[in-house]
Amino acid sequence: MAKKQQVPGVEEFDGPAGGWPALGAVARAVRDQMAVADELRALKRVNQPDGFDCPGCAWPDPKHTSSFEFCENGAKAVAWEATGKRAGPEFFAGHSVAELWSWSDHRLEDIGRLTHPMRYEHATDRYVAVDWDEAFAGIGAALRAVGDPDAVEFYASGRASNEAAFLWQLFAREFGTNNFPDCSNMCHEATSVGLPESIGFGKGTVSLEDFEHCDAIFSIGHNPGTNHPRMLSTLRAAARRGVPIVVINPMRERGLERFASPQHPLEMLTGGETRLATTYSQPRVGGDIAVLQGIMKALLAEDAAQCEAGGAGLLDREFISRHTEGFEALGAELATLDWPDIEARSGLGRADMEALAAIYARADRVIVCYGMGITQHRHGTQNVQQIANLLLLRGNIGRPGAGICPLRGHSNVQGDRTVGITEAPTEAWCAALEGEFGIRVPRRRGHNAVEAVQAISQRRSRAMLCLGGNLAVAMSDPDTVFPALRGLDLSVHIATKLNRSHLLVGQGQSFLLPCLGRTERDVQEGGEQFVTVEDSMSMVHASRGSLAPASDQLRSEPAIVAGIAGATLPDSRVDWRHLVADYARIRAAIEAVHPDFRDYEERISTPGGFHLENPAARRQWHTPTGRARFLCAGAGPAAPAPDVLQLATVRSHDQYNTTIYGFDDRYRGVRGRRDVVFAHPDDLAALGLAHGDRVDIEAVDGGAGTRRRLRGYTVIAGQIARGSLAAYYPEANALLSLDSHDRQSGTPAYKSIPVRLRAAAAE
Structure with missing residues (x-):
């Protein structure tokens, strides 16, 4: 080259x-x-x-x-x-919202911690300080004025604690709605929807200890070096004991190839490192179903060959017979798929997929880890279910050292869902809430994130309250989302720092309510408090801040939720002040509603916390038939037209979700900029482009009269699969229409946006 x-x-x-x-x-x-x-x-x-x-x-x-x-x-x-920087009333007095809108997302958050409750003032286009009681009274009056509870959206970020999230859903349901758009809708909803249909449980089935006993690890569609770096220590330990680590990812990521552990002085002092991936396959973006079907097809073919030769075969027939259903249908579907089609859809060769099947077959205990490279597609739910199929073929769910491992992002996104943040609560949950609090809980399905924005855009929803997060920037289709949120009658944001969502003030009322962070001491009437969170492997543990709050005006998330609820519902059946005075009372309520939290206060006092029930890990399948299910996916998405490339949004190493810490992406060799798109050299050559050229990226499915594009990007020839592109999230969200999402889970298709790449038009 x-x-x-x-x-x-x-x-x-x-x-x-x-x-x-x-x-x-x-x-x-x-x-x-x-x-x-x-x-x-x-x-x-x-x-x-x-x-x-x-x-x-x-x-x-x-x-x-x-x-x-x-x-x-x-x-x-x-x-x-824990920054020493502050964004107090003096800052907001000196900067209008119109001016702040022109700032970068990095600069907005770098202002520092919010210190006082603020209300937007239309006459001056500024946020001005307001006392807490006035803020709560104003929000409560505005919510009551909406009239229809289903015209209010209650967004929740996965960084909220179990205690805050439980109060949030309790408030919304007593108010009268199940509208709970949350960050899970944008990341692992395909897991929450897909796995219950497959194995009867919407979470992963492995523990951290299982990685000490597995014989192979398959890592599909994730980048631990940036998104969950502590996983690298676990992968390092597995690699050093000879466990094959199989990576299936369209882009080469350094965090899956080589790792030098900062916790091992000898490795640091000698310049040593540990090789992680033993096999690295790069399917095209969007080719995951075909890859998994190819591996399973190869596995079934080799199993049949061994059985015909008088051997025992490769499948766990006893497990399949005793614990599953649908195996014959899956086998019949795989038999109808021909290899040339699988190769075209996957971007891998038959020999590559047969080699992956051989590694899987040689390992007695296999863990499959996957991230949003699997879930954030139009077919994300099916992707998850095909991974479950692969594991079920050899009984790799429900025994030590094996299982399925969804890699969630936010530190309590799984816990928020466990304690009730969902637009589709079960009847058991609703009845338990009613029994514990004497309230009436609505049974109507509420809105997920996409549905909430659609309702706001169509003016069916008139108010939005956000428990953390940066929803407007995180969502797809900013051309639709930004104007929609500006049209709200009421916006309320509970936050630690300023972000762009807070500037979508529109013509209604807007409040900005500063809360304590994880690092800070939380003192209520009953004394110093702690909160609890659930990690991605169903462990619940305590979290205690130790720093002095950034301002004496800060309140905890539970206290703010209780304050709004009390002001909104003057005849509430819930004693909000009593609950917030001692968070043990909130945990007692969670225990009363959710049976898996039995002896909550006692077990949470154990260092490291406790593990929630995981029926699938015990081979108890909570499906309608009591069996795990093999689920067919059909032929899956077809390969795109020759001139169409599939673009995946990715995070840089200097960011966490929508938070931009800086402008470097160290492991991909990018410094001081984010206006780049990664492409395969052969795709560039076919388009008459070269590394370093300025290009425009235009979405193919922009809709009638819509041209979604990013202008003037610099193309980088990188180690990415043919037919694939990658650009940074959230900027590349502008290419994704609100309608482009998984129909089963509602997850936006951030990881497979069909686009065309062209030389940049003249300015």
């Missing part, structure tokens, strides 16, 4: 994930954000039994935590929250 032209801000990165660059990034984050010794000491309490849960990701803590139980991005998240 011809030598690449030099591109400003783009260079090769040849080191491993982790190592000295990671420690250097931690040092810079601490230097830039954390001003005093107390704030620095907070890092020693991250993920410790007597400390606070890292807000960076949902990867579980080991049973025996060390004094250094955080990663680079976790340290950035803590430094970002």
